[in-house]
Amino acid sequence: MNRESRTKKLIVLGIDGMDPMITKRLVDEGRLPHIKRYLALGSSRKELDMLGAHPTITPPCWTTLATGAYPGTHGITCYWRQSPQSLDAVVYNMDSRNCKAEQLWNVTAEAGLKTLVWHWPGSSWPPSSKSPLLHVVDGTQPGSVNMGVAQMDWEKVLYASSETKKLKFIPHTQKAAGVGCNITDISEVLSSGDDDTDEMMELWWGDEARKGGEIRTYVNTLDDTEMMIGAKVAYDMIFSPIKQANGWKSSPDDALEFTLLISAGKESRFGLITKNNRGVYDSVSLYRSKEDTKPFAVLEKGKMTSGIIDNATKKGVTKPCCRSYKILDLGPDGTELRLWVSNALDTTNNMLWHPVTLLDKIIGNVGYIPPVSLIGGEDSELVDKVFEPSWDIYCKWQADSLNYLLDYENYDVVFSHLHNVDCAGHQIWHLGKTLEPWKHTDEKVNQEIIDRFYEQTDRYLGRFLHYLDEGYTILIVSDHGLLVGENVPPILGEYAGVNTRIMEELGYTVLKKDSAGNSINEIDWDKTRAVQIRSNYIYINVKNRDKYGIVDPENKYDLEEQIISDLYNYRDDRTGKRVVGIALRNKDAVLLGTNGPECGDIFFTVEEGFNRLHGDGLTTAQGYYNTSVSPIFIAAGPGIKSGFTTDRVIRQVDVTPTMAVLLGTRIPAQCEGAPIYQILADEL
Template identity: 85%
Template sequence: MNRTGRTQKLIVLGIDGMDPVTTKRLVDEGKLPNIKKYLELGSARGGLDMLGAHPTITPPCWTTLATGAYPGTHGITCYWRQSPDSLDAVVYNMDSRNCKAEQIWNATTEAGLKTLVWHWPGSSWPPTSKSPLLHVVDGTQPGSVNMGVSQMDWEKILYASADTESLSFIPHTQKAAGVGCNITDMNEVFSPDDDENDEMMELWWGDEARKGGEIRTYVKTLDDTEMMIGAKVAYDMIFSPLQPAADWSSAPEDALEFTLLISGGKETRYGLITRNKEGVYDTVSLYRLKTDKEPFVVIEKDKMVTGIIDTATKKGVTKQCCRSYKILELSPDGTNLRLWISNALDVTNDMLWHPAALHDQIVEQVGHIPPVSLIGGEDSELVEQIFEPSWDIYSQWQADCLVHLLDNENYDAIFSHLHNIDCAGHQIWHLGKTLEPWSHIDETVYQELIERFYVQTDRYLGRFLHFVDKGYTIFIVSDHGLLVGENVPPILGEYAGLNTQVMEELGYTVLKKDADGNALDEIDWEKTRAVQIRSNYIYINLKNRDPHGIVDPKDKYDLEEQIISDLYNYRDDRTGKRVVGIALRNKDAVLLGTNGPECGDIFFTIEEGFNRLHGDGLTTAEGYFNTSVSPIFIAAGSGIKSNFITDRVIRQVDVTPTIAVLLGTRMPAQCEGAPIYQILSDEL
């Protein structure tokens, strides 16, 4: 094979959840000028799409992009890994040691190319090569760099009012009526002896999950699904009296004071609200002590302040942390204040940076990792005022990091990942159509918010356009798209755990009951013949294989046939339509690359029209508001035809071999794709 490279420098700009259908529409509407420029300079399909791997979910798809192998080959077969000991439990999956296929960056470093892998989820950490040319940053969770290991304190909103009589703290694990408006006189005081429960944070972002224990989640009703739980507003609330400043070393005349509780309510900060020259209260300043001469942060209205260093304490350990702040509401007369305080990220944590000196370099030359917000969901004000701006700050920080490293560290290849669109999707995409559970939602508000994250991404991608002029090749890719659902999905295909409702209705899964006949989160294994867990997998409860197996191996084939038939016959109560798209035995699922020991006995997909955001259907699934699950592919720069549209079907497995051809390296060992030779400027 001719291994002469067609480029000397290559950048992969990965955008998690970026949908080609939405992208093309917005390009055509003139809203994404930078992506339009990439298309003029490069090549793509007419729809900007490629065929993704299955399941259409983050870790397997990014691993396919990195290896050129299908999930059944590389072994990262869903967001979670099936527990080897339990059919109803999952374990942590985003560990490169679980990947059975070689990554492209092993080949680039072997060829002498200095390579950076930046927050590539699923198969990048720990580093997969001992080569000093391979540098890796995080990749243990999909959200933002260091989020899984540096979280020291939760997000919070302070409500300060002249009508509030006493200081109180409500943790994010409790609910309070009227969240989102100014509430006064809350009497639920958080006990300093209680442990803060960060279960949701640990589950989603990885710190506890990475320790390897089983995670057992039963999805029985719509309320148990990720779209209901993940989009709920979850933040600490502090209610503070707002009164004239007293006992301060240096408080301006007419300043008003309030008290802020952090670190699970166990530490105190003090705040002042001050007037401008016109006599309007418009500025908040925070102090560690009332005797401090200067505040550690000054917050003006309508501006998100980031990069602020303060301490936070978790489990008895105090660290220097980075936070962001924003005033949500401040009445001109100073009678009411709502203040957002971000989560706190430990600024000293370099455990997921290889080499560790890279962390110090970024902090010194670019700045501390800015926290991203995880709240918003059904509260569109929080999405607009907090969630989106925090991701805008983060995405530009990441662009600053990558540009700095390209300019100063002479990387030959960069493989990068940004999670803004996908994180927003899990918060708000399901609200892009007004459906019964969210009948109070105006879908047009959320449709506009969806577009804003694409505009944000276009700004990010625009930061790298000038590298095309410098001779770089740039790929823009995603793992999957995100669709707005047409209907409320059935309890089948939820990736976070065991789905019980449909399997109970079909008679294959049986839950134990309490004395009142209510279903427990416990399988009755003596009566359960099969379970559905993770996105697309059904496991037979098989004798001599599974701990509680009851199905004789000689009956397995017939039972699989019965389950597949029942899945095809299953109808949605509300519409009468078929719910399951395709269902295949493990051996037949090789057609989709979802066969082998890390996959279930049956692989199935949800029929188009009943899909969640992604993960449960085919890569070709489309949804409401011109959305789709397909991933995006655009290539531009050295070695790529300009302003070219190809009719060829591009698959995710084709990305790695195309990179290998462009850089002149060998193919990774288990690569199953083929170079996209039609877009190359020179014949292969």
């Protein structure tokens, strides 16, 4: 094989959840000019797609892109890892030490190429090579850099009014359906109590999960699914009176005041509402104390202000944190105010930066990591005013950071990941079709929001186009796409827990009962023969293998055959259609790369038409509003044909060996793909 390099420098621009079908439609409509330019200068398939790995979940697919190995080989086989102790529990999975295949970045560093791995979720942290040429930033969770370890306080919305009589803090609350833009009576909202812990934030973004304990979640109804929960992430609510400013060391005579509670309601900040030169109240200034003569933040109506540094306290520890703020509503007479406050990111936390000096360089030359919002979902107003703008700011910061590192730190190879599309997908995509559980939302509004996140991504990708002129080869890839569901998905295939409904109906999983005969979230292991967990896996409860095993090993094969038959015969009660697409024993699942000890005894997929956003079906699954689960692939720059379209089926495992050939390095040891030689400018 020819080992001459075809490029000296390479950038991978990974966009989590980027769907080639949406991308192509918007390119054809002229809405993605920068991606159109990449296509004119490079190579892709006509539909911009490639075949992804299975399951179509973030950590296994990004690990496949890094190793060229299928999940059954590299061992990162879903979002979570199966607990070695319990069939109904999962444990943290985004750890490079769980990866059994060699990552390409170790090879490039070994070859003398200075390599940066930026927030690549699945198998990048901790650094998997001791080479001083390998630098790694985060990768322990998919959201945004440092989100899993640096969050000190929850997002919040302040409702202040001259009609409100008492200052009140309500933690982690969702706005009641039908409630208008401002609230003066806290009885209008739903409260989750006075608990100040951050369970949802820590569970999904890694802080507590990385400690290694079991996570046990039972999915019995649609309300238990991530699709229902993820789009309704709660936020703190503060109700504050608005009154004439009093007791301030310095304030305008006609200023109005309110109080903002932070740090789980245990600390106060003080706000002044002031007039402009036309006599209209349009500005808010925030102070740590009424004794302060200068505010730490000045907010203009309608503009998100980021990069504000203020202390926050969590579990008795106080840290300087970066926050963003936005006035959502402010009455011209100053008597009504609604203010969004972002979560707080500890600016000193460098535990996921290798070397740690990288964080200081980014802060000094680009700025503090801006927090992204996790609220919006079914509230399109919050998506417009908070969720999307926070990602606009973050995308700019990440592009600025990578541009700085490329220009001044002289990296030869960069592997990067951005999570804006996928994060938005879990908030919004299921609303792209009007289905019964979400009939209160407007699918047209949400479809336009979907398109806007692709336009945001196009702006981000455009920030790297100039590197093609500077000798870099650029690959644009994703782990999977995101589809808009045609139907309400079944209680089967949920990635975050044990799916009990269908397996209970089929007689394989048995739940214990309370005194009234109702099922409780505890499995009766004396009667349970099999469980379904982690998206696509079914485990048989086998004697002498599993802790509470009851199935004789000699009966395992026949039981698998019975389960597979019952899965194929199972019908959706709304439509009467088959729910399960394919079902394979572990040994047969080698056909999809989902075999081996880290996979279940049975691998199955949900049939097209019943898929949730991603994860439960085949990589070829398509959905409503011209959406799909397929990942995207575009390549441009030195070593790549210009303006070329290939008919070759590109597989995710092919990306790593293609990059190795372009750079002239060896192919990683466990790689199972082949170079995409058709798109190479010179014959291989």
